[in-house]
Amino acid sequence: xxxxxxVSAIPTRKLADGRQIPVLGFGTLEMDDEExxxxxxxxxxxxxRLIDTAMLYRNEVGTGRAIARSGIKRDEIFLTxxxxxxxxxxxxxxxxxxxxxxxxxxxxxxxxxxxxxxPSVNKYVDAWRAMIELRDEGLARSIGVCNFNEAxxxxxxxxxxxxxxxxxxxxxxxxAQAHLREVDARYDIITESWSPLGHGIALEKYPPVADAAxxxxxxxxxxxxxxxxxxxxxxxxxxxxxEHQRENLAIFDFDLTAAQMKSFETIEQNRIDEDPETFVxx
Numbered sequence: 670x671x672x673x674x675x676v677s678a679i680p681t682r683k684l685a686d687g688r689q690i691p692v693l694g695f696g697t698l699e700m701d702d703e704e705x706x707x708x709x710x711x712x713x714x715x716x717x718r719l720i721d722t723a724m725l726y727r728n729e730v731g732t733g734r735a736i737a738r739s740g741i742k743r744d745e746i747f748l749t750x751x752x753x754x755x756x757x758x759x760x761x762x763x764x765x766x767x768x769x770x771x772x773x774x775x776x777x778x779x780x781x782x783x784x785x786x787x788p789s790v791n792k793y794v795d796a797w798r799a800m801i802e803l804r805d806e807g808l809a810r811s812i813g814v815c816n817f818n819e820a821x822x823x824x825x826x827x828x829x830x831x832x833x834x835x836x837x838x839x840x841x842x843x844x845a846q847a848h849l850r851e852v853d854a855r856y857d858i859i860t861e862s863w864s865p866l867g868h869g870i871a872l873e874k875y876p877p878v879a880d881a882a883x884x885x886x887x888x889x890x891x892x893x894x895x896x897x898x899x900x901x902x903x904x905x906x907x908x909x910x911x912e913h914q915r916e917n918l919a920i921f922d923f924d925l926t927a928a929q930m931k932s933f934e935t936i937e938q939n940r941i942d943e944d945p946e947t948f949v950x951x
Contacts, residue, residue, distance in 0.1 A: 678921055684834040685857045688811055694719030694905035702731030708909050709735035715914055721905045723751035724769055733773035751784040754950030757792035762799035781809035785950045786821045794828050801831050816945035819852045832856050841867035842936045862897050865904035866890055868941050877932035885923045895920045
């Protein structure tokens with residue numbers, strides 16, 4: 670048996686619906702079923718309890734197998750999956766979640782997210798109405814969104830009166846999204862960070878990251894994940910290797926100073942991935 674990380678060392682936060690979510694998660698982007706089964710199994714053994722997948726990732730089967738073989742009580746794991754863009758709509762959204770549950774071999778997910786708003790398609794409000802019903806039916810314990818900007822969130826609020834508990838967005842030192850984080854906070858939405866280490870970014874090239882890593886005797890990745898936590902964001906880094914999975918957990922015994930946090934604001938800002946205003950996921 671591999672050494673089990675003390676799960677009590679991973680704090681939780683309260684969602685607006687009253688449920689608790691770990692402040693650090695494990696992402697599975699770009700893993701196939703076989704890879705996700707291996708990686709999620711080791712992550713759960715080490716102590717991760719927030720696991721993030723999506724229909725689009727095509728690894729829900731492997732993720733579900735890892736959960737089943739872990740021996741961990743279902744209510745101790747916080748599992749997130751996401752609605753594929755092409756499945757938005759009143760009926761389609763419900764079909765989408767039920768298909769995900771079949772692949773996961775589970776009765777419910779802890780968090781169901783609309784993966785992209787796709788405003789040009791104009792179905793995300795209908796999808797949200799369906800998700801509210803799925804939450805009320807218990808098939809999704811909590812519901813949220815990904816990549817929604819202020820106008821999208823305003824529209825959900827105005828047309829349904831129900832807000833997401835999570836907004837999962839591209840967030841890393843080179844795309845800190847200060848305004849959107851402020852909007853989320855105003856609506857009592859927790860900002861969750863995808864690509865929290867920056868997709869393809871050499872973190873050590875940023876002086877604020879490199880300087881803080883040297884000062885604390887940690888890696889650049891650990892500095893950046895700690896930065897997310899101190900921003901109030903919830904990072905979900907992907908890590909295939911056991912070494913990196915362990916490394917990403919070791920961020921709870923140091924704090925960045927106020928000056929170090931401020932220094933991150935000097936990093937040039939450039940979006941790396943898709944623009945939510947134009948991206949269409951089918």
